[in-house]
Amino acid sequence: MAIASHLSSRVQAHFFSSKVCARFAYESGAFHSVKAIEFNKPSTASVEIAQMDAIVSVNTTRFHEIICSQSKPHFFLDTLAWARPVSLALLDDVEAYYIQSFFEHPHNSPDWKNEKVQEVGVVRQCGSRSREPQGDHALVHLGGLTSPVIPDEVCREFVQRTLELLKYCPGKITLLLPPHFQHVAKPSHICIKSCALSELSGLFEQSAVSITTPGIEHVYESIFHGAPTYLLPPFNSTQVLQTRYFKRSLPGMVLYNDIEDFDSVDFGNLVDAAHQTHQVALGGTWEKMFNQLERKMPGVLDRINSARNSKLLELQQGAVSSISVNGAFRIAQDIEQRLDSDNDVTSTVH
Structure with missing residues (x-):
């Protein structure tokens, strides 16, 4: 949702995920369409993937084979790179492999310095910093x-x-x-x-x-x-x-x-x-x-x-204090540049 909020209005962002996550996405109003799928049956997403011009996956590799079989540009966001190695099986096929920082915790794999792997700080909707507590x-x-x-x-x-x-x-x-x-x-x-x-x-x-x-x-x-x-x-x-x-x-x-x-x-x-x-x-x-x-x-x-x-x-x-908060904006920019190169205007996030 944070990434979709930074896409320009000419890009149609679609969302598919589990039923509960899909409900949150629908309530956010950030997506052109939302669909709940069976997460344990990746094939149920094949129709949606076929209709898209680019795919952003967040933490899950369940749909990777389908995305590759349809030759879709694939952007992968890993918010757990500090806890697990970079998925080397993805690196040959993705446009970019984004890893979110976890405070000052080191990343879990020496392979993260591959040119496709990009550290993006924090992926969040707004970049405003903190305020003094006002409520009770x-x-x-x-x-x-x-x-x-x-x-x-x-x-x-x-x-x-x-x-x-x-x-x-x-x-x-x-x-x-x-x-x-x-x-x-x-x-x-x-x-x-x-x-x-x-x-x-x-x-x-x-x-x-x-x-x-x-x-x-x-x-x-x-x-x-x-x-x-x-x-x-x-x-x-x-x-x-x-x-x-x-x-x-x-x-x-x-x-x-x-x-x-x-x-x-x-x-x-x-x-x-x-x-x-x-x-x-x-x-x-x-x-x-x-x-x-x-x-x-x-x-x-x-x-x-x-x-x-x-x-x-x-x-x-x-x-x-030293962690960037522009991760969502940076990923959205990369997606739009890739779509511009193909003259496409539809993207999906799941």
Whole structure:
């Protein structure tokens, strides 16, 4: 969505992805058309791909063979290059392989310096920097609930544990949830809203603190909007890796221990690692982590504009101060230049 927002009006951007992601894309109003597809059946996207003049894939290689078979210009965005090697199988076929930075974490492969691999800083909708917190709300975000590799029962367990935690937290709380979870019972001081990107800026204006799963996108958005950011327990394998990094580099973000419980997970394959992560989490680790948060988080929110939160925000802003925020604009420019060379005006993002 961030990339589409930077394309000129003469380019028709189309979106296809899983059902929940497609709903977010539709609500954003950023696309000429939106279609939900079965992510585990890549062939269902072949008709859409055939109608496009260029394809942008975000993190997934599921459709690569179809894209290649139809000789479509292919731009690949990898927001997890810090956690996994560059996919060398893609390099011969893509126009460009963009890698998003993760704070000061080194990239995971020496092969990323291939001429097609381009580091793009942060891919986000707006490049504005942070402001002083103006609101009195806590904004709570549960990232990962829309991933096709996460079982529904794992999502439900995490949502329920989060609601139990927030029940004991004081003040006004806005909880961001995908539409299919918004029917859950909640305490009266919690307001549930959609995670639509189009609403995020306004929600941050009301928020003095952000509490999120350790996903890179919302952590970046929180800090750039000036909200000191605390982490919920990790929800998938990449979030375990991010929590380890934050606990070492910005320890004030992580108010729980026991991250070493996930040391048994093999992170060689991130999809397999996600299943192993869920086994460890449901085996007692989430219970321990949420118990620690129940003791500590109410104190954070009871003094929402405290010096502690201000100090944490200062440290977090320092950690992102040297990172470019023009990634989406740069990718959009590359796409338009490629389309101009072919005199085409239709692109798709999935």
